[in-house]
Amino acid sequence: MIIRTLIPADHSAALDLWRSCPGIQLRAEDGYAGLCAYLQRNPGLSLAGEVDGVLVATLLAGHDGRRGYLQHLVVAPAMRRHGYARRLLDEAARRLHEQGIGKAHVFVLRDAVDAMPFWGSQPGWQQRDDIQVYSTLSGDEGVVSVGAGSSGAWERAK
Numbered sequence: 001m002i003i004r005t006l007i008p009a010d011h012s013a014a015l016d017l018w019r020s021c022p023g024i025q026l027r028a029e030d031g032y033a034g035l036c037a038y039l040q041r042n043p044g045l046s047l048a049g050e051v052d053g054v055l056v057a058t059l060l061a062g063h064d065g066r067r068g069y070l071q072h073l074v075v076a077p078a079m080r081r082h083g084y085a086r087r088l089l090d091e092a093a094r095r096l097h098e099q100g101i102g103k104a105h106v107f108v109l110r111d112a113v114d115a116m117p118f119w120g121s122q123p124g125w126q127q128r129d130d131i132q133v134y135s136t137l138s139g140d141e142g143v144v145s146v147g148a149g150s151s152g153a154w155e156r157a158k
């Protein structure tokens with residue numbers, strides 16, 4: 001697998017990949033404009049994994065100047081257990097470190113059956129039992145636009 005920086009042109013393939021994974025919640029921000037805004041705000045940090053020119057893995061990475069945040073770590077089902085996710089994680093950590101960010105967080109859905117053992121086995125990462133996450137109730141809860149490009153098809157969030 002070749003790792004490179006994720007770019008806006010990857011959106012359609014990335015969306016197809018994310019849609020195939022029940023562990024990933026899709027939101028309005030996963031539409032084309034949302035991804036472009038995220039990549040612009042966090043240049044050079046999000047990653048694409050390619051095999052034979054096909055997008056098989058993604059990792060969104062950003063930071064707030066203090067902590068890093070990872071989202072949408074996804075490897076195509078047929079490509080799993082080859083160490084690809086671990087490689088993406090290492091590369092994101094390296095790039096965050098280059099920008100002065102030494103600590104990062106990831107929020108994992110408890111019912112993401114493959115993600116839980118993955119994160120539990122990562123050296124240098126620990127499960128936090130001392131933090132409870134609270135999130136705003138967004139106005140688009142339930143139905144979100146996650147269309148590729150300008151097609152903007154609406155679908156129900158998981």
Ligand SMILES: CC(C)(COP(=O)(O)OP(=O)(O)OC[C@H]1O[C@@H](n2cnc3c(N)ncnc32)[C@H](O)[C@@H]1OP(=O)(O)O)[C@@H](O)C(=O)NCCC(=O)NCCS
Pocket residue numbers: 021022023024071072073074075076079080081082083084085086087106107108109112113114115116117118119121
């Ligand atoms: C979680 C996910 C990204 C892991 O991708 P991957 O490329 O298969 O992971 P790796 O090959 O790098 O795994 C590294 C190690 O993690 C552990 N691991 C990964 N998946 C595991 C699983 N399903 N069960 C048990 N252990 C697992 C193993 O220790 C593995 O090493 P090993 O294969 O030598 O035993 C992938 O399963 C996925 O895309 N899941 C759906 C989307 C998702 O839930 N993403 C997480 C969002 S936070």
